Amino acid sequence: MNALEVLKQRGFIQQCSDEQGLNELFSESRVTYYAGFDPTAESFHIGSLIPIMAMAHLQRLGHQPIAIIGGGTGLIGDPSGKTELRKMLSREDVASNMAKLSSQFSRYLTLDGQQGMLIDNADWIVGLNYIEFLRDIGRYFKVNEMIKAEGYRQRLEQEQGLSFIEFNYQLLQAYDFLILFDRHNCRLQLGGDDQWGNILAGVDLIGKMREVNKKRAVEKQQKETKETIQTTREMKTIFALTFPLITTARGQKMGKTEGGAIWLDATKTSPYDFYQYWINCDDRDVIRFLLLFTFLSIEEIEQFRQLQGADIRQAKERLAFEATLLCHGRQEAEVARTTARATFSGEKKEDIGLPTTIIKKERLDAGVPVVDLFIEAGLAPSKGAARRLIEQGGAYVNDQKILAIDMVVGTEFFPNGVCVIRHGKKQHHRLAVE
Secondary structure, three states: OOOHHHHHHOOOOOOEEEHHHHHHHHHHHHOEEEEEEOOOOOOEEEEHHHHHHHHHHHHHOEEEEEEEEEEOOHHHOOOOOOOOOOOOOOOOHHHHHHHHHHHHHOOOOOOOOOOOEEEEEEHHHHHOOHHHHHHOOHOOHHHHHHHHHHHHHHHHHOOOOOHHHHHHHHHHHHHHHHHHHHOOOOEEEEEEEHHHHEEEEEEEHHHHHHHHHHHHHHHHHHHOOOOOOOHHHHHHOEEEEOOOOEEEOOOEEOOEEOOEEEEEEOOOOOOOHHHHHHHOHHHHHHHHHHHHHHHOOOOHHHHHOOHHHHHHHHHHHHHHHHHHHHHHOOOHHHHHHHHHHHHHOOOHHOOOOOOEEEEHHHHHHEEEHHHHHHHHHHOOOHHHHHHHHHHHHOOOOOOOOOOOOOOOEOHHHHHHHHHEEEEEEEEEEEEEOO
């Protein structure tokens, strides 16, 4: 299936500058594409996963991603979608954030310099000569067109207005696209729909610079009276593609909760809480999120669409496991799933990691002598030892002290299928119904 069709079927596409042309490009060649991420925090949050997952899907289909960390643009701050000036970060803050964000990319993308690249735009932005930049790049931008962009227009209508430093952001983002086009033959820029104006500015800048190059080539040809000079780069078309700004069925911004943002960094949002965010999503969101935030095939996801009522939890559990697997690895995903299952059934989270013995339901229906259970669980070496433990007040079932040596344990001691027995304060054992 064509890469653009995959993105469309999974719900990633909001706007595209030339859908037919981009579709043909994906069909004909390996495409180099990029998305930019400013290091304004020390971790990505779930909202950042939309561009990251789209890039990962394209890479799995054989195309080459470039992830740009905005070490240069991050010193300014993108005004898009913001009602006030972003907090200005020091170069030290930006460098620290960049180091932490770089490692999070590796969970989703291969950025080894060949299959994909991770680049800091400070390499070409920080050292810019301001006068030369204005003469070479700034002359292609018209202020009356820039202020029509939604992000700029909204800020200009507000009391705090738009600072001049923010106004320059569009020029720098467009310049990024030009540099990547020249150096890496990058033909496509991806971003959130609030970036549409900035991305089109890059497309427009490359087009204008290409026209200048064509004119120079023609002039040179006329002077030298040789064959017409053309380069493949001059003949190429550049593309823009944006993603929808994701909100939940309840109208909340993606990745935002009452407790704050859901981060990819395990020290800011634990793997268990990360898992819980997905499993507690609205029923109306689960199929959409499976398409966006997992690599499950569309065919497999469509099978979940048939689930109704309480069975929808199966789809939510798969969503939560797959999303946590990608972000935190298999071990953390399995621990989170096990803990969540026990919590959902009413079992205590602290009992999940205990050694466990499986008891057949038929035995419990008939009743099992408590001394036998202590022996089977390894909490007593013999019936005599088990009896002495009970007589001394050191034996417990579900935190209740056992008072009778001849006590019989039945299914009533297994709420939600689990029972915990204890020898003293430290030796615990978990019993579960088969």
